[in-house]
Amino acid sequence: MTDQPPNTIVELSRQFRKAIDKNDAAALRRLVDAYTRIYGRLQDKIQLLLDVIEVENPTRAQLARMDRYKSLIAQVEQEITNYQTILANEVEAIGRDAINFASRDTSRLLRAIGSEYGIDVTFQRLPTEAIKALLGFLAEDGPLFARIQTYAGEAAQTVANTILESVALGKGPREIARLIRDDLGGNLTAALRMTRTAQLWSYREATRANYINNSDIIEGWYWYAALDQDPCMACIAEHGTFHTLDETLDDHYNGRCTELPAIKGLGNPIEQSGEEWFNTLDEAKQKELMGPEFYEAWKGGAFQLSDMPHKVEDLVYGWMTTEKPLWDLLGAEPPGNKGAEPEE
Helix, strand or coil, X not given: CCCCCCXXXXXXXXXXXXXXXXXXXXXHHHHHXXXXXXXXXXXXXXXXXXXXXXXXXXXXXHXXXXXXXXXXXXXXXXHHHHHHHHHHHHHHHHHHHHHHHHHHHHHHHHHHHHHHHCCCCCCCCCCHHHXXXXXXXXXXXXXXXXXHHCHXXXXXXXXXHHHHHHHHCCCCHHHHHHHHHHHHHHHHXXXXXXXXXXXXXXXXXXXXXXXXXXXXXEEEEEEECCHHHCCCHHHHHHCCCEECCCCCCCCCCCCCCEEEEEECCCCCCCCCCHHHHHXXXXXXXXXXXXCHHHHHHHHCCCCCHHHCEEEEEECCCEEEEEECCHHHHCCCCCCCCCCCCCCC
């Protein structure tokens, strides 16, 4: 049996990634279209309130008692409540699709490797419902859908606070309109991030579940980052690293990294580690990816690239990998924490 890294793994994984991206784009388009319609329905009420603010110049307390203000906030909450249902349905559907894609892609990948390298491969596929049960965050009573259920109340409260605080600060109608638009745009961004992350996390964990179910030929997985798409430095540092089957690829929100199977008897399919790849880049690109302050500290020997991955705990997904803050890499105190007592 050959011990050369099988490029088949990398090439097929890239093809699979494109299919996932296409499905992701379609779901996100539907969410954007639905949210655009919501904003359109809210605009008349927003404008009516802004007209009153411009003419009457109310105080914050006066505004809070106005029927037009109360009506707008009530409609914001009602519209976003309806959107919650759309969002929950999209998340459930895209999570299920990701599980199915992962099972299909793992099967196709193993068959291709078996054919190319003369390995006897019998793929043991896990049922979709069994994998979904393993992914606690996709449960109807799990933390992800619980988070979605808070969406409307938080959106309405954010818009309410923005309007009241803006009036108290003497901001004009045009500025208030922009701030409301920003608030609603931020809610859409959060919905898109939530959906994309659920899809990516479902795909990765379903892939790992199928790897575990085929552990007679798969002994682990390699962290694969999309280096051509300017990933974060934590993902670059992890690129090419080996992990056992009990380890999760705990990427960050919107993280696009994937697990490549470590087939018994075959080498690492990733020819360059993330650090080796980063060292081939010119100074301008290194500085762009790392950021000027990080770059100067790294160039000065203050830390190694392998020091950059940092674990943070998320209420939905558990541990996530992000970039370690610069102050932490330098062994300094957190900003704004000078003189504070150290935590035990």
